[in-house]
Amino acid sequence: MTATDIDSAAGLPGSATAAERREKFLATIGKLDLYLNLVALGWLTPLLKIAAGEPARHNLKDVWRGLVLPLLGIGLFLALWAQTAPLVNTSLGAIPGPAQVWDQVGNLYADHQRERQKEAAFYERQDQRNDKLVADGKADDTKHRSYTGKPTYLDQIVTSLKTVAMGFLIATLVAVPLGILCGLSSGVNAALNPLIQIFKPVSPLAWLPLVTMVVSALMAGSDGFIARSFVVSAVTVTLCSLWPTLINTAHGVSSIDKDLMNVGRVLKLSWSSKIFKVVLPSALPLIFTGLRLSLGVGWMVLIAAEMLAQNPGLGKFVWDEFQNGSSSSLAKIMVAVLTIGLIGVLLDRMMLALQTMFTYSATR
Numbered sequence: 015m016t017a018t019d020i021d022s023a024a025g026l027p028g029s030a031t032a033a034e035r036r037e038k039f040l041a042t043i044g045k046l047d048l049y050l051n052l053v054a055l056g057w058l059t060p061l062l063k064i065a066a067g068e069p070a071r072h073n074l075k076d077v078w079r080g081l082v083l084p085l086l087g088i089g090l091f092l093a094l095w096a097q098t099a100p101l102v103n104t105s106l107g108a109i110p111g112p113a114q115v116w117d118q119v120g121n122l123y124a125d126h127q128r129e130r131q132k133e134a135a136f137y138e139r140q141d142q143r144n145d146k147l148v149a150d151g152k153a154d155d156t157k158h159r160s161y162t163g164k165p166t167y168l169d170q171i172v173t174s175l176k177t178v179a180m181g182f183l184i185a186t187l188v189a190v191p192l193g194i195l196c197g198l199s200s201g202v203n204a205a206l207n208p209l210i211q212i213f214k215p216v217s218p219l220a221w222l223p224l225v226t227m228v229v230s231a232l233m234a235g236s237d238g239f240i241a242r243s244f245v246v247s248a249v250t251v252t253l254c255s256l257w258p259t260l261i262n263t264a265h266g267v268s269s270i271d272k273d274l275m276n277v278g279r280v281l282k283l284s285w286s287s288k289i290f291k292v293v294l295p296s297a298l299p300l301i302f303t304g305l306r307l308s309l310g311v312g313w314m315v316l317i318a319a320e321m322l323a324q325n326p327g328l329g330k331f332v333w334d335e336f337q338n339g340s341s342s343s344l345a346k347i348m349v350a351v352l353t354i355g356l357i358g359v360l361l362d363r364m365m366l367a368l369q370t371m372f373t374y375s376a377t378r
Contacts, residue, residue: 136163140158197297254312266296
């Protein structure tokens with residue numbers, strides 16, 4: 015028997031190959047861990063490590079913390095909600111429990127489907143009528159009208175997302191350049207800091223009347239291509255959400271290592287090159303932290319803004335149900351509350367994912 019045969023019988027090459035595969039698998043799991051955490055699936059990492067052959071003891075502790083305890087917390091909350099909700103009576107009846115709220119989720123989705131069917135039927139009738147006119151030689155009499163049915167709950171979610179996206183985009187375009195200027199120049203920072211401190215704590219309820227009057231004056235001759243309520247809500251979101259990004263950007267830029275700035279001077283980089291090659295890459299983690307905070311503030315502000323501006327989003331949905339006063343209104347309002355919270359979590363995770371993609375460090 016040769017040495018190779020002895021090694022094969024002892025399983026040395028096979029065991030070495032298995033070990034290499036295990037190490038590669040664990041390395042892959044390590045790379046996936048960050049992305050799994052971004053989508054709240056970090057509890058899968060210890061399970062994958064157990065499958066790769068790591069000791070189960072420590073990994074099961076991670077599963078307990080990452081999966082079992084959160085599920086227990088949610089379960090206890092739902093149980094407490096179900097037990098205490100019937101004990102609280104309002105003018106519209108008892109507070110709905112989880113089962114009643116879930117029923118309204120189904121009802122709202124069914125309403126959405128019915129409205130989409132009505133929309134499809136409307137366009138089908140319009141097309142048939144126009145086709146008949148064309149066949150009769152009356153092509154000039156054809157008309158194309160948009161469906162004007164009531165917005166469904168899903169439509170209102172989309173409207174809210176569009177509004178907060180517009181307000182957040184404007185806030186970012188204003189806050190990041192101003193923050194860079196404040197971080198690079200102590201003079202600019204000294205001039206703007208009092209204004210930042212004054213306007214930062216102002217409530218959206220205080221901004222809204224002023225924004226409404228200004229927008230109404232500027233859009234007095236508008237053809238209605240963009241609804242005033244949408245503009246009012248978006249501008250209010252901008253005014254309330256730009257401050258975290260501005261402050262964090264200024265702090266990030268002012269904290270850049272002076273040696274890096276000196277290198278830029280030695281290389282005689284132009285002002286724009288210095289901004290894009292030195293300042294932004296170094297300050298990006300703090301800029302993204304500000305963006306995450308701004309998006310969260312904007313999403314909270316949006317609901318109040320939509321209530322008062324009557325922008326057809328989630329805020330208006332909550333206000334209409336409150337005014338409606340039907341037996342199902344409380345359950346629908348609670349559906350909206352949970353929806354607002356879940357979307358807020360998803361928006362924050364989205365920003366965290368972008369931060370992970372564009373920076374070397376991200377806070378989980």
